[in-house]
Amino acid sequence: MRNRRVAAASASLVLLSSAALAEGPGLGRAAAPDEIASWDISIAPDGAGLPPGRGTPKQGKAVYTEKCVACHGENGAGKPNDQLAGGRGSLSGEQAPVKTVGSFWPYATTLFDYIRRAMPLTAPKSLGDDEVYAVSAYILRLNGIIGEADVMDAQALPQVQMPNRDGFIVFSRGK
């Protein structure tokens, strides 16, 4: 009796190890399209993922004044947290680089992605899509990248030409 039980256990172990090598347990559950849509908040540099909505620099200034200025300062001047505007021309030369949205960020889509997911720091994901477009527009306007009358939406934002778009070199070891 005892021997038979051991033999049975060995046989099932052999069966498991050969099957387990060939495939995983396959325990993922199919994700429905609307479920994916509710999770997928990332925005690609070509604008893929940008939602409907729109905003202007003027609308964005109102949001900024209420929710952003305490950390990022008047006109995006920074302090106590990151400076958002200015710094153009500071990346080379002897001085320390002033890396802002205007002087450094290569893609405007990153603004929408990051503000929507992470800002304001005390209440992330609380801004509506129109507000995020508007604040993005205001920060771009502060940097002189778009005009006062420009409207930011899913079509316009990826088209914005960021000044430092070509300022990056993909790293390769030993070069």
Next chain:
Amino acid sequence: MREPGSPFVGYGQPSRFEAKVVRIFTSAPGTTGTGASRTPHHLLNGAITPSGLHFERHHSGIPDIDPDRHRLLIHGLVKRPLVFTLEALARYPMVSRIAFIECGGNSGALYQKNAVAGGVQALHGLVSCAEWTGVRLADLLDEVGVDPKAQWILAEGADAAGMSRSVPMAKAMDDAILALYQNGERIRPSNGYPLRLLLPGYEGNMNVKWLRRIKVTQGPTMTKDETSKYTISLPDGKALQFVFPIEAKSVITQPSPGLVMKGAGLYEISGLAWSGYGKIGTVDVSADGGTSWAPAALQQPVLAKALTRFRIAWRWNGGPAILQSRATDESGYVQPTRALLIAERGMKTIYHFNGIASWAVGENGEVTHVYA
């Protein structure tokens, strides 16, 4: 002892006499959990960092996640987008590996013009090493069925910042682990409970904690952290992007600032070496600011992409000395002097500093951070 000791406790703690062995931390203005904490390597030995002393970098505090409600979504350029519960992930074949994680900004102060006062914890404390156990990401990517044109993934955390980074598909399919355990127990909340991405050898920021979503993509998503933050600004104004593996590096942990030497005599110089490109090959130690070098003994086992403890005996004559360590990894790469690193890269960045660090020993036995 002449009386019985204290009773059992469910989860043990260090001796009350070790109360000074703690992380130090700073938070961003107006926050309490957004910033970094640093490992007290000057008070530790061996190669494994205790889980409660592992360095931390949080972008919006530590989320309190119920594992029964946590989900991982894998979607994008895949045949079958899938959702995994923690219970499901725990049934997949597991692997364990010992790996360091180092923040891309560790030792960044050494790019500054003048040597900053500080010790190994303040200057180099954003690196730690643990045994991580979890599921191979490649197994799950096989299950969802990756589109051949997908070259990247985006990994996203469930923290309030939704910290997200793009990772090359080649790395995801090579040795990436979805880690559930750290040093044998479930990962600490501060290190990503209940699920973190482990990318052995890659800069810490990419090892996304509180992992909730992986999107398979054709190109990089160009997130805030991989564009505006973790890029290396060069003297000519350009910036190196996608600098992922940590180059070979070492630091002496004992003696080091804060540990006063008590008189001439025999000491052990000990420290840590690591490389994101593989195993440490050799570590040389100098007590005269790099004029002469002697090979240190490497504590076995020496593991790829893990901290390696080195040790060498030193007879201190009581006079001034400058201690340095220099690591060479199995690829043949030699840790550069600070001067050489800065000649190549400049001083406009805070990231990926791996130059040789120097501790000066004074006649009074005090140890200080210097450039030499």
